[in-house]
Amino acid sequence: MLRSALTVELLLGLALPLPLVAQVKASEPAAVSQTVDGTKLSITYSRPRARTRDSLFGKVVTWNEVWTPGANLATTFEVNKDVRLNGHPIPKGKYSIWMVVRRSGDWTVVLDPRPDLYHEAHPDSTAQQIRFPVQPEERPFAEVLTWSFPEIRTGGMTLAMQWGTVYVPLEVEVQPSYTLGFPKEGSSAYLGEYEYRWKMPGDSAKPMSFTVSYENGTLLGRWNPLPYPEWGRFALIRIKDDWFIPGFLDDKGALYEVMKEMVFEFKLEAGRATSLEVRGEDDSLMATAKRKN
Amino acid sequence: MPSRRRFLVICSVGLVPLLPGARQLRAARPVPAAGPHPTPRPGITAARVLSREQLADTPAAIPVFDQVREIPEIVDGIRCQCGCADLEDHYSLLSCYEGEAMAKSCVVCQGQGRLAYRLHRAGKTLEEIRHAIDARYG
Numbered sequence: 001m002l003r004s005a006l007t008v009e010l011l012l013g014l015a016l017p018l019p020l021v022a023q024v025k026a027s028e029p030a031a032v033s034q035t036v037d038g039t040k041l042s043i044t045y046s047r048p049r050a051r052t053r054d055s056l057f058g059k060v061v062t063w064n065e066v067w068t069p070g071a072n073l074a075t076t077f078e079v080n081k082d083v084r085l086n087g088h089p090i091p092k093g094k095y096s097i098w099m100v101v102r103r104s105g106d107w108t109v110v111l112d113p114r115p116d117l118y119h120e121a122h123p124d125s126t127a128q129q130i131r132f133p134v135q136p137e138e139r140p141f142a143e144v145l146t147w148s149f150p151e152i153r154t155g156g157m158t159l160a161m162q163w164g165t166v167y168v169p170l171e172v173e174v175q176p177s178y179t180l181g182f183p184k185e186g187s188s189a190y191l192g193e194y195e196y197r198w199k200m201p202g203d204s205a206k207p208m209s210f211t212v213s214y215e216n217g218t219l220l221g222r223w224n225p226l227p228y229p230e231w232g233r234f235a236l237i238r239i240k241d242d243w244f245i246p247g248f249l250d251d252k253g254a255l256y257e258v259m260k261e262m263v264f265e266f267k268l269e270a271g272r273a274t275s276l277e278v279r280g281e282d283d284s285l286m287a288t289a290k291r292k293n
Numbered sequence: 294m295p296s297r298r299r300f301l302v303i304c305s306v307g308l309v310p311l312l313p314g315a316r317q318l319r320a321a322r323p324v325p326a327a328g329p330h331p332t333p334r335p336g337i338t339a340a341r342v343l344s345r346e347q348l349a350d351t352p353a354a355i356p357v358f359d360q361v362r363e364i365p366e367i368v369d370g371i372r373c374q375c376g377c378a379d380l381e382d383h384y385s386l387l388s389c390y391e392g393e394a395m396a397k398s399c400v401v402c403q404g405q406g407r408l409a410y411r412l413h414r415a416g417k418t419l420e421e422i423r424h425a426i427d428a429r430y431g
Contacts, residue, residue: 260429281400282407
């Protein structure tokens with residue numbers, strides 16, 4: 001233990017004053033990050049290479065070891081908002097990340113609130129840690145230990161660690177910043193068809209149709225004709241009173257983009273929308289519409 | 294067909310013809326750190342807001358500077374949401390219209406100024422305007 005501590009001190013003492021000095025390392029430093037809906041997740045680590053070592057797990061990394069998936073200083077997991085990791089709540093913050101590696105069955109992911117640990121710390125279980133099981137998978141051989149985000153979705157991302165043939169995916173759920181749900185009792189004020197005009201040079205735009213409907217608990221907007229093919233369906237997401245922004249939906253009805261640069265401001269008379277204005281990010285008028293029915 | 298964001302810019306500006314194949318994209322706005330709105334400074338005026346003459350190189354921005362010049366006591370109570378609020382010597386959205394005047398070119402500074410003016414003209418209170426700014430730009 002003392003030797004480990006001295007090693008840490010020596011390494012830190014040598015490394016900190018000379019951060020810009022070129023140095024070849026067996027495990028070069030790296031960082032990856034991904035933002036989804038305002039939640040930024042970052043992994044900072046050093047990347048060990050297999051370097052012809054034939055058995056990484058069970059030999060280089062011994063079974064039942066509390067191992068940091070990296071090298072040198074422990075790999076850190078940092079997130080700026082609360083998330084769920086494989087369904088487990090993770091408060092925002094910076095952690096060192098560890099895995100208890102096992103010959104068979106589940107491994108255990110350990111998030112330790114002390115981010116500045118050395119890889120030899122192998123932290124014992126504490127009440128402050130977050131621990132949960134994961135199922136390692138087998139993939140084609142990867143020479144260099146790699147953290148990546150192979151998938152991103154509207155509501156989250158997949159974070160994955162791979163080294164050798166071991167692949168450990170972690171499903172991250174972020175807190176959605178918008179909700180598509182809209183109360184049915186409030187929807188009737190907006191439903192119907194509007195005569196819609198984009199603001200174009202010289203008022204040259206032809207009138208078009210804009211329809212507001214209500215389906216499956218969501219207020220939907222639709223232009224006819226469509227300005228863009230992929231703008232076929234969008235949810236009207238309420239941001240304030242009678243102000244909405246479009247949330248574009250894919251063919252399966254899943255939200256894929258929220259466009260705050262376009263705000264629909266409905267004007268209501270006697271509890272019913274009679275017209276609307278569409279305003280851009282600079283608050284200039286992009287379009288107007290009047291109720292047809 | 295122009296890109297979608299190009300289309301939005303065209304609709305916003307209303308001056309540029311639709312050009313097939315136009316590819317200019319507007320850079321994504323960084324997400325600013327949230328913070329409280331400032332308290333308007335007693336006796337604040339628009340004396341430091343750039344004049345029309347000082348905006349000769351950005352004539353499109355003159356109308357919004359004119360609007361802000363009319364309501365400095367309101368604009369001084371709004372935190373700018375474009376990301377500049379944490380800069381040194383920056384007090385409020387009014388600061389964006391003074392000195393180097395980021396609002397000469399920043400659509401978010403301009404948008405907040407126009408929105409504040411529009412809502413003030415509609416009889417909204419500073420608190421209501423702040424709420425609207427937060428909903429739109431926060």
